[in-house]
Amino acid sequence: MSIILDHVNYIYSKGTSDEVKALDDVSFEIPDGDFLGLIGHTGSGKSTLVQHLDGLLKASSGSIYFNGEDIYDRDYDMKALRGKVGLVFQYPEHQLFEEDVFKDVCFGPKNLGLSQKDTELAAYRALKDVKLPDELFYVSPFELSGGQKRRVALAGVLAMKPEVLVLDEPTAGLDPEGRNEILGLIKELHDKQGITIVLVSHSMDDVAEYADHIVVMDKGKVFMNGTPKEIFSHASKLETIGLSAPGVTYIMRRLKRAGFDVDTTAITVKEAADSIIRAVNHA
Amino acid sequence: MSIVETHNLSFDYIRRDEEGNVSSINRALNDVELAVEKGEFIAILGGNGSGKSTLAKHINAILYPTEGYVMVDGKKTSEEENILSIRQKAGMVFQNPDNQIIGSIVEEDVGFGPENMGVETKGIWERVEESLKTLGMWEYRKHSPMRLSGGQKQRVAIAGVVAMHPECIIMDEPTAMLDPAGRKDVIRAARALNDVEHITIILITHYMEEVIYANRVFVMEKGEIRMTGTPREIFSRLEELEELRLTVPQTTKLAAELKKRGLKEIPDGILTDEELIQSLCRSYLTM
Numbered sequence: 001m002s003i004i005l006d007h008v009n010y011i012y013s014k015g016t017s018d019e020v021k022a023l024d025d026v027s028f029e030i031p032d033g034d035f036l037g038l039i040g041h042t043g044s045g046k047s048t049l050v051q052h053l054d055g056l057l058k059a060s061s062g063s064i065y066f067n068g069e070d071i072y073d074r075d076y077d078m079k080a081l082r083g084k085v086g087l088v089f090q091y092p093e094h095q096l097f098e099e100d101v102f103k104d105v106c107f108g109p110k111n112l113g114l115s116q117k118d119t120e121l122a123a124y125r126a127l128k129d130v131k132l133p134d135e136l137f138y139v140s141p142f143e144l145s146g147g148q149k150r151r152v153a154l155a156g157v158l159a160m161k162p163e164v165l166v167l168d169e170p171t172a173g174l175d176p177e178g179r180n181e182i183l184g185l186i187k188e189l190h191d192k193q194g195i196t197i198v199l200v201s202h203s204m205d206d207v208a209e210y211a212d213h214i215v216v217m218d219k220g221k222v223f224m225n226g227t228p229k230e231i232f233s234h235a236s237k238l239e240t241i242g243l244s245a246p247g248v249t250y251i252m253r254r255l256k257r258a259g260f261d262v263d264t265t266a267i268t269v270k271e272a273a274d275s276i277i278r279a280v281n282h283a
Numbered sequence: 284m285s286i287v288e289t290h291n292l293s294f295d296y297i298r299r300d301e302e303g304n305v306s307s308i309n310r311a312l313n314d315v316e317l318a319v320e321k322g323e324f325i326a327i328l329g330g331n332g333s334g335k336s337t338l339a340k341h342i343n344a345i346l347y348p349t350e351g352y353v354m355v356d357g358k359k360t361s362e363e364e365n366i367l368s369i370r371q372k373a374g375m376v377f378q379n380p381d382n383q384i385i386g387s388i389v390e391e392d393v394g395f396g397p398e399n400m401g402v403e404t405k406g407i408w409e410r411v412e413e414s415l416k417t418l419g420m421w422e423y424r425k426h427s428p429m430r431l432s433g434g435q436k437q438r439v440a441i442a443g444v445v446a447m448h449p450e451c452i453i454m455d456e457p458t459a460m461l462d463p464a465g466r467k468d469v470i471r472a473a474r475a476l477n478d479v480e481h482i483t484i485i486l487i488t489h490y491m492e493e494v495i496y497a498n499r500v501f502v503m504e505k506g507e508i509r510m511t512g513t514p515r516e517i518f519s520r521l522e523e524l525e526e527l528r529l530t531v532p533q534t535t536k537l538a539a540e541l542k543k544r545g546l547k548e549i550p551d552g553i554l555t556d557e558e559l560i561q562s563l564c565r566s567y568l569t570m
Contacts, residue, residue, distance in 0.1 A: 041462045042433050146331040173378070173459045175330040175489050177528035202462045205533060242464040247492075247533045251556050258564050269533060273540040276563070280546065283569045 003030040003053060003164065003196075008062035010048055010220075022048040023059070024220040030164070030213075035190050035197045037211030037228070039204070041242040045220040046200050047090075050166045053198065054085035083112045086162030090169050092153030096141040101132070101152050104141055108160040119159075126159035127152075129193075130185060147178035151185070158189070165189065166198040171206070183210055208232060208246040208267035216243065232267050248272040255279075284357065286451050286483050287319040287342055287373065291351030294337055294506075311337040313506040314351070319485060321450065324477045326494035326514075327487045329503035330528030335487045338503070339455045342485065343375040356450060371400060374444030378456045380436035389431075389439050390415065390424040396447040407446075414445035417480065418472050434465020438472055445476065451483035452476065458490060466490070491518070491532045495554045502527060519552035534559055 010023035022045050030036055040046050051057040052064060055071060055078050064071050071081055089095070098104035105123040114122065127137060130151040136144065141152055150170065157165065167186065171179040187210055189195045201207050207214060207228065214231045216224040218241040224231055231238070235245035235253075244250075245267070252264045252272055261282065263275040294312040299305055312334050319325050329335045340346040341353045344360040355373050358365040377383055386392025390411050397407045415421040418438040423431065428439055437457055444452055454473060458466040470493050476482045486493065494500055500517045502510035504527045510517055517524070518531045521539055530536070538553035541563075548566035553559045 041464055173331075173456070173489075175333075175528045176491070176530040177525070178331055204463070242462070244463065247556070248537055251534065251537065251559060254556065254560050255563065258560060259568055260563070269537050269540060272537055273544065276541055277544050277546070280563075280567045283567070 004065040006063045008059045011060045035212045037207035037214045038200045040217030044217040085164045086157035088167045093149035102137045122159040126155040130155045164196040168200045285318045286321045288354045289317045293350040295349045324484045326497035326500045333503040334506040373451045374449035376454045383440040384428045393442045410446040414442040418442040433461045434468045453485045515552035
């Protein structure tokens with residue numbers, strides 16, 4: 001199972017004076033079981049890109065292959081694709097609308113055509129997966145806290161049992177603990193259930209901590225594609241497009257220059273601490 | 284003199300059913316005592332639902348106390364004749380820039396506030412120019428706000444508040460929806476307004492890195508103020524902060540981790556890269 005984007009272009013408002021090339025010759029692969037971090041500043045094309053993955057937007061030209069099948073083929077089952085690729089938008093709690101949490105989570109699987117029983121089973125599993133306490137299953141979604149609402153919205157997508165989960169800035173507006181909870185949950189879905197994750201994020205620290213693979217977007221193009229360590233070793237290149245390496249990476253570079261024998265490829269607090277302790281003990 | 288002062292401030296969100304009977308009461312603020320001096324840079328931290336935004340809305344007279352009072356520049360917010368002058372003295376910037384911008388051209392948007400206050404035309408244009416220059420947005424004055432980036436839009440929203448010549452600006456998570464570059468620009472602008480224009484700033488945020496330059500930090504939980512201190516004092520208390528759903532800046536976290544693992548010479552509450560590097564060089568660099 002993988003997704004391959006092959007020379008994908010997308011033009012907004014084609015043929016008008018407002019024409020914008022939002023995706024410009026985008027080609028890369030999301031392998032099965034990947035944890036992909038998609039980064040880039042506002043307007044770089046990240047959100048446009050992820051909306052292509054479940055067929056919400058159709059490329060102006062180029063191809064997308066899901067499990068080896070061209071999703072723009074005439075007889076490709078687009079509806080099934082929407083079930084396989086779950087898209088969690090920014091501030092997804094704005095899309096909660098049913099009278100209670102459980103009904104809201106049932107909406108997706110019911111729409112996919114599952115039986116009443118299977119729908120309820122899927123909804124129950126999904127709410128368990130996001131660790132929502134049982135006593136909240138039948139309250140109005142509007143009575144929940146910000147972090148809880150976000151988990152319900154995530155459950156609504158999980159209930160469709162996606163193979164790929166695409167999350168557009170899932171931690172925006174949450175407090176630090178809420179951010180940890182959501183990211184921990186996503187990591188668990190990836191590690192335990194093998195779901196492929198595409199995480200759109202503004203936080204270099206989060207991407208460094210969780211992703212196995214990073215694609216950097218700029219002006220609709222793929223600017224860089226590699227492992228977190230490869231990507232973040234090019235801090236000054238990232239700075240030219242308004243991004244940066246994680247904060248600890250800069251500390252490590254300065255320590256190296258000051259004479260400490262530390263690893264400048266450290267990108268998380270844990271890696272940095274390990275390396276500094278080692279350097280001090282060796283000296 | 285305090286520019287903002289609250290005494291015994293409590294606030295209940297009261298929900299009523301269809302017949303108008305009270306169906307639930309939710310205490311959002313409980314006995315909050317706060318005094319902010321003119322020219323200070325204050326930060327308020329707290330988890331989701333801790334009461335930060337409810338408190339902010341009291342300073343701008345959007346909400347009124349259930350108990351106690353709020354004074355802005357010596358005037359009570361609960362008295363109707365004070366509302367206009369309070370809203371002019373204490374301006375507010377919200378999370379989503381798109382909800383705050385109404386003009387179709389940047390300079391018109393910024394001129395809206397002073398125009399509403401009855402400033403004469405020449406004065407309006409002077410204020411527009413001065414505030415757009417202060418926020419580094421003068422060159423965009425003829426642009427459509429909708430074409431700007433999030434950070435630029437937020438700076439236009441702040442310019443709109445600055446044009447009303449406030450004594451104090453309350454910023455309620457102004458960077459929550461911005462990318463890192465936009466966040467930096469907005470925080471830099473807030474610091475400059477404080478340093479250069481001496482405008483009192485009350486910054487509410489979930490990003491710990493943004494408060495290290497504040498004079499004082501207040502930490503809220505369940506509608507109450509739980510911790511008060513300088514950033515250094517507050518960020519020395521990692522465990523307490525984690526219990527309140529918060530954390531410390533990444534640099535502070537690295538310093539605390541190193542100390543825990545045996546580098547005892549590192550002081551508590553390290554805030555900047557510079558401090559950490561200097562401390563390591565001083566105590567642990569052997570040439």
